[in-house]
Amino acid sequence: MTAAETPAPALAPPEPRVRGWVALVASTDHKSLGLRLFALSGIYFLAGGILALLVRSELAVPGMQVLSHQEYNEIFTMHGSTMVYLVVQPLALALGVYLVPLQIGAPDLAAPRLALFCVWLQVAGGLVMYLGFLTTHGAGPDGWTAYLPLASSAFTPGSGMDMWVLGVIVANAGQLVLAGVILATILLRRAPGVSMLRLPVFVWTEVVTTLMVLVSFPALLAAMTMIYLERQFSFTFDPNIYLNLFWFYGHPNVYVMFFPFLGCVAEVVAVFSGKRFFGYSAMVFSLLAFAMLSMSVWGHHMYTTGRSANEFFALTSTSLAVAAGVEYFDMVGTIWGGSVRLRTPMLFALAFLIQFLVGGLTGIIVASPPLDYSLNDTYFVVAHFHYTLFAGSLFGLFAGIYYWFPKATGAMLREGLGRLHFWLLVLGTNLTFFPMFILGYDGMVRRVADYPHIGTWELLNSLSTAGSGVIALATLVFIANVWISLRRREPAGNDPWEGQTLEWWTTSPPPRHNFTDLPPIRSYAPLLDLRQEREAT
Amino acid sequence: MRRPGFWPLAWGILIGASAALLWAFAYGLPHAGSSCSSATCVAQPALAPALLSAAGLASALLGLVLIARRTDGIDRGRRPIADQSMASAVAAIGIGLAALGGAVGSWLVEIGVGVTAAGIGGVVREGLAMRELRRRDPGP
Numbered sequence: 001m002t003a004a005e006t007p008a009p010a011l012a013p014p015e016p017r018v019r020g021w022v023a024l025v026a027s028t029d030h031k032s033l034g035l036r037l038f039a040l041s042g043i044y045f046l047a048g049g050i051l052a053l054l055v056r057s058e059l060a061v062p063g064m065q066v067l068s069h070q071e072y073n074e075i076f077t078m079h080g081s082t083m084v085y086l087v088v089q090p091l092a093l094a095l096g097v098y099l100v101p102l103q104i105g106a107p108d109l110a111a112p113r114l115a116l117f118c119v120w121l122q123v124a125g126g127l128v129m130y131l132g133f134l135t136t137h138g139a140g141p142d143g144w145t146a147y148l149p150l151a152s153s154a155f156t157p158g159s160g161m162d163m164w165v166l167g168v169i170v171a172n173a174g175q176l177v178l179a180g181v182i183l184a185t186i187l188l189r190r191a192p193g194v195s196m197l198r199l200p201v202f203v204w205t206e207v208v209t210t211l212m213v214l215v216s217f218p219a220l221l222a223a224m225t226m227i228y229l230e231r232q233f234s235f236t237f238d239p240n241i242y243l244n245l246f247w248f249y250g251h252p253n254v255y256v257m258f259f260p261f262l263g264c265v266a267e268v269v270a271v272f273s274g275k276r277f278f279g280y281s282a283m284v285f286s287l288l289a290f291a292m293l294s295m296s297v298w299g300h301h302m303y304t305t306g307r308s309a310n311e312f313f314a315l316t317s318t319s320l321a322v323a324a325g326v327e328y329f330d331m332v333g334t335i336w337g338g339s340v341r342l343r344t345p346m347l348f349a350l351a352f353l354i355q356f357l358v359g360g361l362t363g364i365i366v367a368s369p370p371l372d373y374s375l376n377d378t379y380f381v382v383a384h385f386h387y388t389l390f391a392g393s394l395f396g397l398f399a400g401i402y403y404w405f406p407k408a409t410g411a412m413l414r415e416g417l418g419r420l421h422f423w424l425l426v427l428g429t430n431l432t433f434f435p436m437f438i439l440g441y442d443g444m445v446r447r448v449a450d451y452p453h454i455g456t457w458e459l460l461n462s463l464s465t466a467g468s469g470v471i472a473l474a475t476l477v478f479i480a481n482v483w484i485s486l487r488r489r490e491p492a493g494n495d496p497w498e499g500q501t502l503e504w505w506t507t508s509p510p511p512r513h514n515f516t517d518l519p520p521i522r523s524y525a526p527l528l529d530l531r532q533e534r535e536a537t
Numbered sequence: 538m539r540r541p542g543f544w545p546l547a548w549g550i551l552i553g554a555s556a557a558l559l560w561a562f563a564y565g566l567p568h569a570g571s572s573c574s575s576a577t578c579v580a581q582p583a584l585a586p587a588l589l590s591a592a593g594l595a596s597a598l599l600g601l602v603l604i605a606r607r608t609d610g611i612d613r614g615r616r617p618i619a620d621q622s623m624a625s626a627v628a629a630i631g632i633g634l635a636a637l638g639g640a641v642g643s644w645l646v647e648i649g650v651g652v653t654a655a656g657i658g659g660v661v662r663e664g665l666a667m668r669e670l671r672r673r674d675p676g677p
Contacts, residue, residue, distance in 0.1 A: 026621040108618045113660065117625040124633020131637065162640035170636045174629070187541040187603060189612040195539055196610070211548055214599075215592035228639070240581055248588045288544070292551040295592055296559065299585060308585065312562035316555065513618065 028112035029512060034098025035408065037119050041090045044126055048082035049475065051075050053468055056432075060465040062453050072449035073141035074160075078129070080144035081164065085171050086126045088393060089253065092260040093175055093213075095400060096182040096206040098408065102503035103200045105191025105521070107513035110184040118178035125171025132160030132167075140164025143447060145250070146227060148242040153231040162231060169224045172217055179213035182206055191502075193521030197284070200501045200524050201270075201277055204284050205263030208291040212252045216295065220249035240307050247298035255294040257389060259287070261396025262327065265349040268399045269331050271497050272346035273338025276525055279330040286330075290323035303369045304376045310369045317367035324360055328353065344418030345497075348399035351426055352392055359387030362437070377447075380440025386433045398425070398478075405485075406492030410508040414490075417481035424474035431467030435460035500525035541610040546600025552593030560586040617670045624659025631656050 023032060055076050058066045067075065097115060101108055109115050132139035137158025142151045146165070149155060186199070186207055199207070223245040229235040270277040277283070297320065299313035331353060340346065362384040366372045375381060398421075405413050439460050444451055451457055495504040504527055506515050519526050563582040635649025 022621060022623070025626050026623040028619045028622050028625075106612060113619050113622040113625045113663065116622055117629045120626045120629030121632060124629060124636065128633060128637050128640075159640045163637065166636040166639045170633060186610075187545075188608060188610050190610050192611055192613065194611070196541055196544060197539075207544065208548075211545060211596060215552075215595050219588065232639075238581070241584065244584050244588060248585075248592075288548055288551065292548060292555060295552055296555040296589060307581075309559065309562040309582075312559050512620075 026116065028108075028116050030097055030101050030109045030112060030115065031408070031510060033109075033112070033115050033119055034094050034096075037090055037094035037097060037122065040119070040122060040126075041087050041094060044082050044086040046475075047130070048079050048087055049472065051079035051082065053472060055079060056465040056468040058449055059451070059461050061458055061462065062451055064450055067449065069449050070138065070141065073447075074133070074139045076447065077140050077143050077164075078133075081129060081140070081168065082126075083389070084144055084253070084257070085168055086122070086129070088257040088389060089172075089175055090122055091397060092209060092256055093178050093182065095202075095260050095264065095397075096210070097178070099404065099503065100182055100185055100203055100206055101189070102407075102506070102510060102514055103203050103501050104186060104189065104194050105502050105515060105518050106185060106189040107515070109181055110189050111181045115178055115181045118174040118181070121170050121174030121177075125167045125169075125174065127167070128163050128170060129167030132163040135160040135163070137161070145246060146224075147246075148227060148230065148237060148239045151227045151231075153234075162228070165224050165227050165231070169221055169228075172220055172224075176213060176217040176221070179210040179217070183210040183214065186210075191515075191518055191521070193518070193526075194502075197281070198521060198524045201266040201280070201283055202260070202263035202501075204287055205259040205266070208287045209256050209259045212256055212291055212295065216249045216252040216256075219245045220253075223249065240305075243302055243305065243307070244298075247301045251298040251301065252291075252295050254385075254388065255291065257393055258396075259291070261352070261393040261400065264400030264403065265352050265396045266331065266334075267501065268345045268349040268403050269334050270525070271403070271499055272341045272343060272349070273335050274341070274498070275334055275338040276500075276523075276528060277330070278333030278336075279326075280524060282326055283330045286323045286326035290320065290327070293320050293323060297367075300367055300369075300372070303372045314367060314369055318364060320367075321360070321364055328357070343402075343497075344413070344415060344422060345399045345403040347419065347422045348395050348402060351422070352395040352399060355387060355395060355426075355429065356392030359384055359389075359392050362387065375440060377445055378440035379436040379444045379446055382446050383433050383436035383440060386436070391429045391433060395425070395429075398422075403497065404503075405482075406496050407503055407508050407510070409486060410492055411485050411489040412492050412496060413485045414481050417477060417484070421474050421477045421481060424470055424477060428467050428470030428472075428474050431470060432464050433467070435464045435467075439464075495527070498531070500528040502526060539609065540604055541608065542600040542603025542606075544600065545596045546604065549593045549595070549597025549600060552589060552596060556586050556589035556593050559589055617667045619663065619667065622660070622663055624656050624663055626656075628653050628656025628660060 024036070027033070054066060055072070058064070058072055097109065100106075130139070135158055138160050140146065140156075140161045140163070142156055142161065151161065151165075186203060190199075223242055226235070226237050226242055226245070230237060266277060266283070293316055296316040297313055299308035299310070300317045302308040303310050303313070362380070366375055366381060366384060402413055402418055405411075439457060440446075442455065442457065444457060451461070492508050494506065494508055497504070501524070502515075502518065502521075503510070505519055519530050522529055563586050631649050631651070631653030633649070634652055635646050638645030638647070638649050
């Protein structure tokens with residue numbers, strides 16, 4: 001096989017020199033960094049999941065059984081904060097750290113030492129947040145939004161809240177810089193032949209994600225600094241300014257936590273349908289429009305405050321359905337007429353498409369101010385965002401994990417355990433979160449540790465708690481699958497799925513600087529081009 | 538469109554268009570001709586559109602800088618790539634300690650700042666070593 005292109009050579013030796021604990025602490029190889037960030041987020045995911053089980057245990061029946069009101073506040077706050085700041089956001093970037101250089105034919109990230117620095121900030125930020133549990137007043141108890149003046153020292157005394165604020169600043173500052181590193185890699189370190197319109201769809205989702213991080217995360221840092229200044233130096237701020245700053249970060253962040261997983265699904269759908277991705281250009285431009293709109297909708301979190309331009313934000317929030325529709329159309333168009341292989345990655349991708357649709361359609365409901373006035377702060381909203389983040393993004397993530405695990409480790413995950421994991425997770429997810437739509441519609445408010453005996457509330461809450469147990473079981477099956485697959489390895493080879501993008505050209509796992517040569521690159525799917533050329537001759 | 542700077546610029550312009558619409562809405566387009574008396578009158582009307590405008594401007598500026606550099610984003614060069622950097626990890630841990638000190642006391646802030654300074658010193662030393670490597674082997 002003749003290589004038409006040669007990637008930019010590196011001056012460092014091609015084989016890894018860094019091993020053992022030094023590699024764990026100090027390796028700047030983007031693959032190692034990506035996997036370490038993945039593992040760190042996985043640990044935080046388990047911690048956040050245990051906190052979720054505590055929350056659900058308390059809510060299983062009316063009355064206070066497991067936790068005090070104060071403990072409940074701390075635990076649901078740390079659950080939400082962990083999942084957003086320490087799990088899904090970093091996972092969205094970890095995928096980019098691992099995959100972007102491989103998909104654009106680069107030997108490494110643009111600034112690998114800076115990326116390592118950011119990964120350690122992530123470790124430090126999470127630890128600082130969790131150390132709050134050891135303080136007299138406990139960890140931060142004000143919800144992941146920490147609205148002012150609730151988060152002020154007058155209403156939330158104690159150093160645990162200070163630690164929460166500082167931990168959020170450190171972790172998110174790291175993610176902000178890491179996003180810059182990923183974007184710089186995409187814009188400035190592509191291999192010869194990889195033009196911007198030959199980037200794989202996943203890389204495009206990282207482009208829009210990192211752009212959004214760069215312009216929205218500074219608002220979060222400013223908002224958290226406001227809380228810190230208020231608490232430590234008795235500054236006073238208009239809560240409206242905090243609200244705007246927080247949600248100017250908060251809503252784009254929903255899409256930061258969505259686009260990379262959409263990118264995973266797009267790659268999986270194309271490969272497991274045996275087709276070129278349908279409507280590539282439409283997808284690229286709709287991603288840019290989607291990202292622009294997602295920057296313009298934050299005011300819908302403030303409808304009921306009476307202090308935002310509701311007409312504008314209702315217009316932009318509803319318009320999101322158009323951009324999302326283009327992406328769904330592209331996905332369905334890719335599957336349509338393809339020779340679909342229903343392997344575990346594809347199962348997760350299909351579930352993502354169906355379940356995220358539930359989250360998206362209920363989003364249109366709360367995008368309407370009159371309906372939001374009624375549903376605001378109820379469990380309907382909790383169900384909606386868990387259908388987007390858990391039933392959507394997490395399923396997209398698992399599609400990506402099952403798809404790229406062979407590339408990262410050189411071993412296949414077990415298909416049988418993968419299917420068991422999939423079906424348990426589908427069951428657990430829908431059992432946990434669907435009853436919340438009904439509870440919210442019936443008026444059960446969120447962020448409360450107890451609720452009265454009304455109608456079917458106890459039954460629905462019990463079902464939801466049972467579902468969370470099924471999710472925990474599914475997680476154990478996944479961990480067992482990873483353990484068994486790494487202990488008793490089934491070799492994957494370079495390209496077990498007939499992949500289309502550059503990462504499948506190199507070995508599994510890839511060598512230190514990824515490539516010794518590259519195939520001719522004439523589109524965003526160079527390996528598919530190569531296979532089609534071979535079939536034609 | 539082949540230039541990488543085009544994309545952040547285009548995205549910044551899109552956000553700018555959205556911001557222009559928000560300026561109009563925030564200053565009473567839906568209430569034109571009458572004084573605002575509904576529950577959705579905008580408090581501090583400049584705040585939200587200013588945030589969105591700043592985001593659009595930042596993205597557009599990034600695009601313009603890239604366009605001004607005339608880069609096509611293709612990496613043809615030969616350059617050293619670091620394999621490890623203990624100093625970067627030390628600098629980040631120092632920042633974590635300093636942050637924790639912000640809640641528990643200035644003594645820990647001082648330790649954290651010291652560790653960070655040591656880490657930054659190490660990063661500078663690594664940078665100089667990289668420059669030396671590039672000088673010795675400038676490549677083809």
